[in-house]
Amino acid sequence: MLRWAGQALTGAVALLLLAMALRMNRDWTDRHLLPDIIVPSDWLMMIVQVERLLLVALAAVLLLAMRRIGARRGIAIAMAVLLALPASELVMQYASGRKGQAWNPSDEPLRRADPLIGWTYTPSRCAGDPEYAWRPVYCIDGQGYRVASSDMPFDRAAPAILFVGESILFGKGLNWRDSVTGQVQELSGIASANLAVNAYSLSQGFLHLKRELPRFRRPVAVVILFTPSLMMRELDRNRPWIDSAGHWHRATGTWALSHLGRVLFPYHGAAAIDEAVAADRRLLRAEVALVRARGARPLVLVPVFQPEGPRERALRAAIFNGAAIPHLVVPLGQHWRLPGDSHPDARAHRMMARALWTRLRTETS
Known part of the structure; x- marks a missing residue:
């Protein structure tokens, strides 16, 4: 039963990722993205296309591995991802020096x-x-x-x-x-x-x-x-x-x-x-x-x-x-x-x- 539940959850996530990739067309992008001074518009579109490909690839991997993923392994993967978030946050806080601020105190002019x-x-x-x-x-x-x-x-x-x-x-x-x-x-x-x-x-x-x-x-x-x-x-x-x-x-x-x-x-x-x-x-x-x-x-x-x-x-x-x-x-x-x-x-x-x-x-x- 646990194995079946893990497979069902994995399949649902894979289908959700595929649906997201299909939806992220040019019309959807125009409605949900604002131009950004940091990221040129052609870069934004390239990022969107790369993300669509990654979503499709990840969905394919999940579908192929669905039969091998049990509940315990799925929980272990989820816990690893959750633990990686605060660790990444601490590293980025230390490296950037921002300390949760929108500006860097060491940038000139101070x-x-x-x-x-x-x-x-x-x-x-x-x-x-x-x-x-x-x-x-x-x-x-x-x-x-x-x-x-x-x-x-x-x-x-x-x-x-x-x-x-x-x-x-x-x-x-x-x-x-x-x-x-x-x-x-x-x-x-x-x-x-x-x-x-x-x-x-x-x-x-x-x-x-x-x-x-x-x-x-x-x-x-x-x-x-x-x-x-x-x-x-x-x-x-x-x-x-x-x-x-x-x-x-x-x-x-x-x-x-x-x-x-x-x-x-x-x-x-x-x-x-x-x-x-x-x-x-x-x-x-x-x-x-x-x-x-x-x-x-x-x-x-x-x-x-x-x-x-x-x-x-x-x-x-x-x-x-x-x-x-x-x-x-x-x-x-x-x-x-x-x-x-x-x-x-x-x-x-x-x-x-x-x-x-x-x-x-x-x-x-």
Whole structure:
């Protein structure tokens, strides 16, 4: 009886795996995957196809071995898998240094915990980024903003164009002069206040802007970054987040294995994706209203690496169509990325800076 039960369970699992593999077609993928800045869209599709093949192969192995698997052996295999999970978690926690956080405390520029936003930069320091062979230098002033050099802290009493976002607007992998903020400052002659912080979600960017904007006496414009490849962060509960109703939620700790799962199994239910779209749309509207209340010009920057995929285009339309959100779409070359990295390179930042200043100059003239 136990042997029969083990065989029946094994067969049921095998059939379930086959059903999953058959269901994971392109239409299912488009409905359940969000584009991810870490994983290019062609990689995502390759991962899905590999996973389908692995599911079919695993199902075949289980069906072939079904007669040989008894209850005791099945229980032993299940226990081995369950014990491997916490062991893998401990190893990944130790290796990554994250300790359940959404950010790595040892990455440059260094960060510190913030109870409202999640994290901010450690102020008053300059350091090179060892992640890149050319070691770009990041200088953070005493207010937590990126500046050109340590002897040039930002003056919040002067006219300023504010930049709110994450590592793209921060200029990760680039020196100040090559970043979009440095180039807009050079083109406009107006000081660029770089409030962008690595790995921020749109929720975190909004919370940061809400805190910092009242401290500027003469804000001229505020540039807010948005791209569908960052929407996945709105579903990450390992950071503070704001739901589609506008309610703030504190971060909840997650396993280090979840970061691996984000790459290997980046699937979400349709309701979760709809929630992310509604939340981002509401957040962008709130940021626009916040900026206009201070008498400054809001502009949402949307960099788009070419060719834009249909999924990204559909998500962008869901956010902006009929929402009256001032935005600027900037097409970028397909290969305008840092070597071995998904972040935009100096060419992409130059293109964004010129497009931004052309738009802002037209609106403020």
